[in-house]
Amino acid sequence: GENVEQHPSTLSVQEGDSAVIKCTYSDSASNYFPWYKQELGKRPQLIIDIRSNVGEKKDQRIAVTLNKTAKHFSLHITETQPEDSAVYFCAASYGGATNKLIFGTGTLLAVQP
Amino acid sequence: DVKVTQSSRYLVKRTGEKVFLECVQDMDHENMFWYRQDPGLGLRLIYFSYDVKMKEKGDIPEGYSVSREKKERFSLILESASTNQTSMYLCASNQGPEAFFGQGTRLTVV
Numbered sequence: 001g002e003n004v005e006q007h008p009s010t011l012s013v014q015e016g017d018s019a020v021i022k023c024t025y026s027d028s029a030s031n032y033f034p035w036y037k038q039e040l041g042k043r044p045q046l047i048i049d050i051r052s053n054v055g056e057k058k059d060q061r062i063a064v065t066l067n068k069t070a071k072h073f074s075l076h077i078t079e080t081q082p083e084d085s086a087v088y089f090c091a092a093s094y095g096g097a098t099n100k101l102i103f104g105t106g107t108l109l110a111v112q113p
Numbered sequence: 114d115v116k117v118t119q120s121s122r123y124l125v126k127r128t129g130e131k132v133f134l135e136c137v138q139d140m141d142h143e144n145m146f147w148y149r150q151d152p153g154l155g156l157r158l159i160y161f162s163y164d165v166k167m168k169e170k171g172d173i174p175e176g177y178s179v180s181r182e183k184k185e186r187f188s189l190i191l192e193s194a195s196t197n198q199t200s201m202y203l204c205a206s207n208q209g210p211e212a213f214f215g216q217g218t219r220l221t222v223v
Contacts (some may be wrong), residue, residue: 001172032210043203043214044156071183088156099144099210102172104154 002027004092014112019077021107025089026071033066033073034101039086047088048075050086076103080111116140119204119215126222134218136204143208145187147171147179150201150217161210162187193220 003026013019025033034049049065050057050073057064059079066073077084087108091101114171118137138145144163148156148171158171160179166180176198187206191198199222205214 006155034210034212041174043216045214049210093210098173098214099207100146100158101205101212102141103148103156104157105153 001090001100002030004090004102006090006107007109011110011113012110013080015080015082017080017107019027019080021075021088024072025092027094027095032089032093035064035075036089036108044089069097082113085109085111117204117206117213117215121218124218124220126194128222130194132194134189134202136187136215137185138206142206144206146205147189147191148203150203168185196222198222
């Protein structure tokens with residue numbers, strides 16, 4: 001089955017710096033790669049996603065890149081702000097009827113003011 | 114606005130008890146999932162269901178069972194709770210690719 005590895009497990013940056021979180025997946029059939037943000041005490045929420053037919057996607061200060069050949073995908077956050085502090089999870093899915101998501105182990109991002 | 118609601122925010126149960134965690138979604142989604150969240154281990158899939166009365170094992174099904182008698186409700190059952198099942202449990206549902214999560218149930222087994 002699918003396995004998703006995520007690095008780093010913790011990341012501390014200064015406000016205004018960029019943050020990058022990386023994930024690798026094992027199943028070449030996976031074709032959908034979302035990123036979820038979980039603030040302290042809250043439920044995970046989708047912030048951005050990418051499909052396998054696209055190499056990069058941006059939404060304001062966040063972007064996701066996908067390298068299908070290497071089975072890598074990354075989340076990039078620019079101009080970080082204290083409200084970006086949260087746990088971020090990557091996930092992979094091969095779609096189909098169930099759209100079952102397999103998640104990475106999470107990255108705790110701390111943005112220091 | 115999609116709503117996924119878990120019946121309890123916090124639960125404390127004794128070792129050996131039978132425990133039911135309930136999840137209800139209001140968007141007529143076909144698929145529902147139970148995940149367990151532990152520090153350093155991320156979200157691990159316990160069971161999922163793609164239709165009423167249909168279920169499949171996830172990555173860590175041992176010690177758990179599920180029930181889906183109605184489309185909107187998906188229950189996670191711990192037949193005999195053990196201390197190593199102390200964790201945060203998250204329910205989710207989807208129809209398309211995006212999953213919507215419940216607020217989580219923090220279960221402590223003593």
